[in-house]
Amino acid sequence: MSSPMTPGIAAARLPAEILGENFGDLHAPFTPHEAAVAADRCYFCHDAPCVTACPTNIDIPLFIRQISTGTPEAAGKTIFDQNILGGMCARVCPTEDLCEQACVREMAEGKPVEIGRLQRHATDTLMAKQRHPYDRAPETGKKVAVVGAGPAGLACAHRLAMHGHDVTIYDAEAKAGGLNEFGIAAYKSTDDFAAREVDWLLGIGGITVQTGVRLGEGISLGGLTESYDAVFLGVGLGGVNVLGSAGEDKDGVRNAVDFIKELRQASDLAALPIGRDVVVIGGGMTAVDAAVQSKLLGAQNVTIAYRRGREAMSASTYEQDLAASKGVRLMFNAQPVAIHGNGAVREIELEYTTDDGSGLKGTGETVRLPADQVFKAIGQTLTTDGGLALAGRKIAVTGAGRTSQAGVWAGGDCASGGDDLTVTAVAEGRDAAMDIHATLMGSN
Amino acid sequence: MADLTTNFLGIKSPNPFWLASAPPTDKEYNVRRAFEAGWGGVVWKTLGAEGPPVVNVNGPRYGAIYGADRRLLGLNNIELITDRPLEVNLEEITRVKADYPDRAMIVSIMVPCEEQAWKDILPRVAATGADGIELNFGCPHGMSERGMGAAVGQVPEYIEMVTRWCKQYYDKPVIVKLTPNITDVRKPAAAAMRGGADAVSLINTINSITSVNLDTMSPEPSIDGKGSHGGYCGPAVKPIAMSMVSEIARNPETRGLPISGIGGITTWRDAAEFISLGAGNVQVCTAAMTYGFKIVQEMISGLSQWMDEKGYTSVEEVVGRAVPNVTDWQYLNLNYVAKAKINQDDCIKCGRCYAACEDTSHQAIAMSADRTFSVIDAECVACNLCVDVCPVENCITMEAMQPGEVDPRTGKVVQKEYANWTTHPNNPGAVAAE
Numbered sequence: 001m002s003s004p005m006t007p008g009i010a011a012a013r014l015p016a017e018i019l020g021e022n023f024g025d026l027h028a029p030f031t032p033h034e035a036a037v038a039a040d041r042c043y044f045c046h047d048a049p050c051v052t053a054c055p056t057n058i059d060i061p062l063f064i065r066q067i068s069t070g071t072p073e074a075a076g077k078t079i080f081d082q083n084i085l086g087g088m089c090a091r092v093c094p095t096e097d098l099c100e101q102a103c104v105r106e107m108a109e110g111k112p113v114e115i116g117r118l119q120r121h122a123t124d125t126l127m128a129k130q131r132h133p134y135d136r137a138p139e140t141g142k143k144v145a146v147v148g149a150g151p152a153g154l155a156c157a158h159r160l161a162m163h164g165h166d167v168t169i170y171d172a173e174a175k176a177g178g179l180n181e182f183g184i185a186a187y188k189s190t191d192d193f194a195a196r197e198v199d200w201l202l203g204i205g206g207i208t209v210q211t212g213v214r215l216g217e218g219i220s221l222g223g224l225t226e227s228y229d230a231v232f233l234g235v236g237l238g239g240v241n242v243l244g245s246a247g248e249d250k251d252g253v254r255n256a257v258d259f260i261k262e263l264r265q266a267s268d269l270a271a272l273p274i275g276r277d278v279v280v281i282g283g284g285m286t287a288v289d290a291a292v293q294s295k296l297l298g299a300q301n302v303t304i305a306y307r308r309g310r311e312a313m314s315a316s317t318y319e320q321d322l323a324a325s326k327g328v329r330l331m332f333n334a335q336p337v338a339i340h341g342n343g344a345v346r347e348i349e350l351e352y353t354t355d356d357g358s359g360l361k362g363t364g365e366t367v368r369l370p371a372d373q374v375f376k377a378i379g380q381t382l383t384t385d386g387g388l389a390l391a392g393r394k395i396a397v398t399g400a401g402r403t404s405q406a407g408v409w410a411g412g413d414c415a416s417g418g419d420d421l422t423v424t425a426v427a428e429g430r431d432a433a434m435d436i437h438a439t440l441m442g443s444n
Numbered sequence: 445m446a447d448l449t450t451n452f453l454g455i456k457s458p459n460p461f462w463l464a465s466a467p468p469t470d471k472e473y474n475v476r477r478a479f480e481a482g483w484g485g486v487v488w489k490t491l492g493a494e495g496p497p498v499v500n501v502n503g504p505r506y507g508a509i510y511g512a513d514r515r516l517l518g519l520n521n522i523e524l525i526t527d528r529p530l531e532v533n534l535e536e537i538t539r540v541k542a543d544y545p546d547r548a549m550i551v552s553i554m555v556p557c558e559e560q561a562w563k564d565i566l567p568r569v570a571a572t573g574a575d576g577i578e579l580n581f582g583c584p585h586g587m588s589e590r591g592m593g594a595a596v597g598q599v600p601e602y603i604e605m606v607t608r609w610c611k612q613y614y615d616k617p618v619i620v621k622l623t624p625n626i627t628d629v630r631k632p633a634a635a636a637m638r639g640g641a642d643a644v645s646l647i648n649t650i651n652s653i654t655s656v657n658l659d660t661m662s663p664e665p666s667i668d669g670k671g672s673h674g675g676y677c678g679p680a681v682k683p684i685a686m687s688m689v690s691e692i693a694r695n696p697e698t699r700g701l702p703i704s705g706i707g708g709i710t711t712w713r714d715a716a717e718f719i720s721l722g723a724g725n726v727q728v729c730t731a732a733m734t735y736g737f738k739i740v741q742e743m744i745s746g747l748s749q750w751m752d753e754k755g756y757t758s759v760e761e762v763v764g765r766a767v768p769n770v771t772d773w774q775y776l777n778l779n780y781v782a783k784a785k786i787n788q789d790d791c792i793k794c795g796r797c798y799a800a801c802e803d804t805s806h807q808a809i810a811m812s813a814d815r816t817f818s819v820i821d822a823e824c825v826a827c828n829l830c831v832d833v834c835p836v837e838n839c840i841t842m843e844a845m846q847p848g849e850v851d852p853r854t855g856k857v858v859q860k861e862y863a864n865w866t867t868h869p870n871n872p873g874a875v876a877a878e
Contacts, residue, residue, distance in 0.1 A: 040512040043835050046795030049815065108792040108836065 004300040005276065009252065009372050012270040013298025019269045022296035026187040026322075027091075027117055035121040038114045039068035045104055050115060053102035055418070055427040056083035060099060064118055076126025077133055079119055084158045084430070085151050087127060087197050088180050089423045090120035091188045094285075096318040098423070127196075132203030137164035139206075142440045145170065145228040147215050150178020151422045152234030152412025154201055155429030156436075161206035163437045168228075169207060172214035178236060179413075180422065182261040185289040187296070189264075214384075221386035225407055230436045233388075233395065233403070233410040234429055237380035237420075243281065247339030256280060256290035256377035263293055275372025278302045279348050281336055282377030283313040288320070290375045291328045302328045303369060307335035307353055307360060336374075337366060345371050382414055391416035401432030409436055446751035448744060450484065450759050452724045453617040453642045453702055455575040457484035457548040460759050461715065461743050464706050464727035465489050465552035465578060465621070468737075470526055472536035479540070481737035482744060485548025487645075487727060490525035490580045491533055493555040493565060498524045498586075504665035507654030509680060516734050518680035520652045522665060522672055524586045525554055530568075537572040549573075550619065554580040554592050557602055559609050566614040576617035579610060581632070582648020584625050584675045594648070597623035600635035607639025617642040619704060622688075624650050624681075629688040630695045637701050644692065645704035645727060647685040649675025678730035682708030686721055690770045693722025710739075712746025719759060720766035774866050779859040781845040782826040784808070784819045790839035791817060797830035797840060805829050822852040 002010040014022070030038065042064040050060045058079050066075035079086035093099075095116035103112035126133060142165045146153045149171035157167045175181055180194040202209070213219055215235060224231045240255040242248065252275065266272050274297040280287045283306035295302045304323060306313055309332050313320060324330060334350040341347065348371045351362040382394055389396045389404035394416040401409040411428030418424040448459040462485035463469050463478050470489040478486055492498060500523055509518035526533055541549045551574045555561040569577060581603055583593030596602045603620060610618045620636035622629060624647040633644050651673045655664045663671025685707020692698045705723030709715050710731040718726050731739050747759075756762050786797070786809075793815040801809040808823035809830060819830075831840045845851060847860035865871050 037513060040514075043794045043796060045793075046799035047811070047815075048795070049793065104792040104794040 002298075004298045007276055007372075009273045009275045011273040013274060014270075016270050019297070023186045023190070023269060023293075025190050026185075027120075029124060030114075030117050030121045035067055035072070035118060038118055039064045041105060041113045042068070043104060049102035049104060050099040050113075053098045054082075055098070055421065055424045056086075056089070056430070057427075058082045058086065058119070060115055060119075063122055064113065064115070067118055067122055072122045072125040073129060075118075075122035079123055080126070080133060082430075083423065083426050084155055084201055085180070085197065085422065085426045086119060087123040087200075088151070088189065088194065089426065090116050090123055091193070092180075092184050093423050094316045094318065094421070097316050127200055132200060134158075134162055134204055136162060136204060136206055139166065140164040140441065142166065142229045143168070143227070144230045144232065144436060144440075145224045146232045146234065147171075147219075147224070148178060148234035148236055148412065148414075149173075149176035149198070149209060149211070150234055150236050150412060150425065151180060152236075152415075152425035152429035152432075153178065153232065154198065155426040156232045156234060156409075156411065156433040157207050157429075158201055158204055159430050159433035160436060161204045163433075165206070165229075165437065165440065167207045169209045170213040170215070170219055171209065171211050172238075174211050176209050176211060178234075182264055183257060183286075184264075184422075185260070185293055186264055187293075215386065216384055221388075221405075221408065225405070229407075229440055231408045232401070232429070232432055232436065233384075233386065233408065233414060234412040234425065235382075235384045236413045238383035239381035240376065241379045241381060243336055243376055243378065245336045245338055247341065247345070250339055250341050251344035252341070252372055253339060253345055253374045253376070256282065256286050256375040257380065259290055259375055260286070260293065263297075269297065272297060274299050276300045277370040278373045278375065279369055279371045280304045280375045280377055282306065282379070283308065283315060284377060284379070285315050285319060286380075287375075287377035288315045288323050288328075290377055292323050292326050294373075294375070295326045295328055301370070303331050304328060305331045305334045305336065305348075305350055305369075307333065308355070309333055334367070335360075335362065337362070339371075339374060340368070345374055347371055348374055380413070384414070400435035401428055402435065446748045446757060448484075448748060448751075448759055450725050452548070452704065453576065453619070455485070455548045455550075455617060456546070457725070458482075458546060459484035459740075459744055459747075460719065460725035461740050462486060462548060462550070462704070462725060462727045463732060464729040465550075465580065466729040466733075467521075467523060468729060468732050471528065471533075472540055475536075475540050476543075478732075478737050479544045479547050482740045483547070483737065484725075485550065485575075487550040487552050487578050488533065488537055488574070490552040490554045490583070491530055491565070491569070492525050493561050494530050497527045497529055500524055500527050501667050503667040505674075507652075507664040507674060509654055509678075516730075517678060518652075518654065518676055519678040519730050519733065520649070520654045520665075520674035520676045522585050522674040525552075525580070525583065530565075534568055534572055537569075537574055541573045541575075548575050550576045550578050552578045552580050552621070554583065554587060557591060557596055557606060562606065562609045563613050566610065570614055570616065574616075576619060576642070577610065577614060578619040578621050578645060579606060580621050580648075581606075582621045582623035582646075584623060584649055584651050585673060594623040594625055597621075597632055597648070598626055600631050603632050604635040604639035607636050607641045611640035619643045619645050621648055621706075622646040623648045624684060624688060624707075630691055630698060633692045633695070633701065634697045637698055641701070643702035643704055643724070644698075645706055646692070647681065647688055647707045649677045650681055650684065652676030677708065678734075679708045679710050679714075682710075682714060686718060689718060689723055690721045690767065693764060693767045694770055710734075712743045712750065715743055716747055716750060716762065717766075719762045720764070721770070722764045722767050724763055725759075775864050777862045777864060778868060779861060779863045781851050781858050782842040783821050783824045783845060784826060784828075784830050784840055785843045786817055786819060786830075786840050787838070788816065790836050792836055792839075793817070794835060796833045796835065800829050800833045824853065 044061045063075040063078040099115045100112035106112035146169045177194045278294040278299045280291040338349040395410045397415045401411040409432040412425035450460040465487040505523045581597030587593035588595040620641040705718030706727040
């Protein structure tokens with residue numbers, strides 16, 4: 001058995017029971033009593049700011065009132081009406097930047113109503129209790145292809161199926177779920193929740209999922225538009241940005257998303273090797289997820305190195321604090337310039353940066369950190385655009401996800417506009433579905 | 445620190461906080477603990493006549509109403525008078541009074557409406573050394589069905605008759621406890637006064653069903669699937685109790701009759717309000733049953749602090765201070781004009797004032813795109829609903845307009861002179877102002 005001090009990259013740095021604890025629920029579900037106390041704090045605001053702040057516009061005061069009056073199932077329905085992935089969003093939404101930031105009690109007392117955890121209470125209750133809570137409208141005979149079984153694709157497919165359309169989802173991976181299944185920290189989706197949620201969602205009927213099928217390999221956008229009445233692309237961002245530093249090809253240097261994916265799919269966390277010294281490059285949620293999980297696996301020293309200052313970090317203050325509380329070192333204004341090592345990485349060399357208003361510049365001063373592993377989390381890129389017009393580095397969309405090609409919609413991280421969040425993807429998938437429905441039924 | 449010593453009917457107690465006749469005062473153990481905690485006096489739980497004691501139900505005795513965070517706002521009970529032998533209670537009262545001579549010890553009594561029954565029990569109560577008695581003419585459940593409690597309290601003639609017997613056979617103060625389950629509380633109070641009562645205490649509990657179990661369709665508290673109305677008390681009944689206290693305090697027929705105020709008193713502030721409306725002291729039950737005897741410490745410190753701040757040196761100085769300001773609606777000044785004002789620094793932008801005003805009142809609050817809420821003076825009738833629903837205390841206030849200003853709602857100049865409905869031109873029965 002190895003320990004956090006074991007040099008190099010090693011598996012089983014921590015005993016199995018500690019790993020079990022480390023990767024348990026980040027926020028334990030509310031007990032009914034806790035939910036009642038938390039729900040009582042809601043003021044039932046008029047035109048509530050929390051609803052405005054929610055990308056899917058869940059009627060938060062209504063669902064909290066339904067919890068407080070003893071009907072969490074009705075609360076769950078209120079949530080799912082707007083956001084069919086409300087269960088996952090309750091776990092992964094950066095609520096501190098969305099609904100809970102907008103909560104008037106955040107303004108009043110610095111302590112918002114715990115909307116995320118209440119949402120989980122409601123959605124868990126309903127999902128545990130009932131068959132799928134929606135019925136399909138009579139079949140329309142229309143067929144829609146959805147590419148990508150992530151949050152955008154699933155939300156789109158569900159809404160379309162609900163309106164009676166026949167949906168086929170294609171996904172390149174072996175499992176549906178997208179980033180919910182492969183891309184977020186394990187402690188945010190315990191007990192195989194992502195997969196259970198997909199199964200539950202598919203309970204609506206009318207949706208066929210074909211996994212292991214990648215756009216451009218076996219299916220093409222042209223082929224899909226011929227075979228289906230409409231196509232929705234929710235393909236996400238399949239590529240990863242490169243550092244462009246010398247030594248990037250050394251062993252031990254890898255993409256953070258690949259590490260997270262491997263961890264999420266691991267059946268035995270103790271078998272997962274991790275470095276004693278881990279450096280994560282980046283400043284977003286992926287960087288935090290990779291760094292915290294490295295620490296939880298037993299890495300002795302984990303550093304997030306971000307080239308700009310703390311204020312520019314896209315990971316929320318809450319996420320930064322979470323990382324710090326787990327023992328991750330946050331290093332700001334440091335950009336990688338070289339990765340050293342003989343075959344495998346041993347050190348990473350970082351250059352300090354400064355920004356005097358004319359753009360980020362290296363100061364010329366460098367520092368070396370020991371590193372058995374370097375995880376790159378400096379953003380993902382679109383790899384599949386189907387030949388559609390782009391806006392910046394994403395598929396250009398207008399209105400409810402309409403692309404440059406008639407009959408093709410797009411949403412989620414691959415489409416322009418909106419934050420790269422699960423909840424935003426759900427909103428875009430849902431809204432595109434409504435637009436597709438209106439178009440197919442001739443009411444547009 | 446203000447001296448809270450209270451002299452009520454010649455009965456001295458270190459503070460005006462007495463425990464009401466109820467479960468907390470049913471036995472020596474509790475009452476000693478209460479005195480140790482600092483209560484000024486107790487009214488011992490109601491004694492019945494000699495003989496086999498009453499029996500209580502063996503299931504739930506209480507039902508409740510809650511506010512946010514399960515804060516108990518109202519409690520009802522179906523407990524009867526003491527179910528312990530008379531002799532045991534009398535012995536305990538004697539012992540406790542002897543050990544706590546500086547505290548008020550009042551004995552609550554309820555025996556049948558027969559002169560002999562009262563003649564029998566009163567000397568025995570007198571022998572305990574207790575400072576006075578309280579006649580339980582208020583209990584609304586169980587005992588009333590046997591011709592006692594509220595069944596007496598609802599018939600002024602019976603009140604007068606029994607009170608007279610008590611004054612005849614007992615030489616210490618007699619307090620008559622009134623039931624609120626009547627239409628005009630002034631009638632039983634006047635009857636008690638005619639019978640020679642030294643004071644009235646009110647209110648006893650209100651007929652109530654606190655909830656219905658929607659699975660079993662039984663009212664709660666449920667005894668084997670059936671429920672019975674119980675007596676309602678706690679913070680929820682305070683407004684009803686204060687109104688009744690004030691009616692007796694300002695009724696010419698009963699003016700000056702000492703009152704022991706009861707009904708939802710939970711904090712020093714509640715107590716001060718009752719006292720200002722004419723109560724010479726107060727009795728507490730539900731608050732103690734909810735939080736324990738220790739709450740009296742907050743009541744004592746709070747009342748003292750407030751009295752110091754206001755310059756009052758005795759409780760007596762406060763008694764009845766608000767009574768002259770309790771009037772009938774027709775005498776309210778119709779020339780007084782106020783407008784709601786929202787303090788933007790305190791506003792947390794919940795919008796409850798807007799929802800309340802827009803949906804249910806006078807459409808007098810405007811909401812901007814950035815959620816700034818402001819009062820439209822031209823629509824505001826100063827109804828106070830926005831103040832009442834605002835979660836932040838004093839964020840919205842009612843500001844009086846000054847004479848000479850023009851009320852933008854009516855276009856009329858605010859008059860300095862007082863004018864009420866009795867002289868208003870819209871009143872068909874108006875009398876000319878003199």
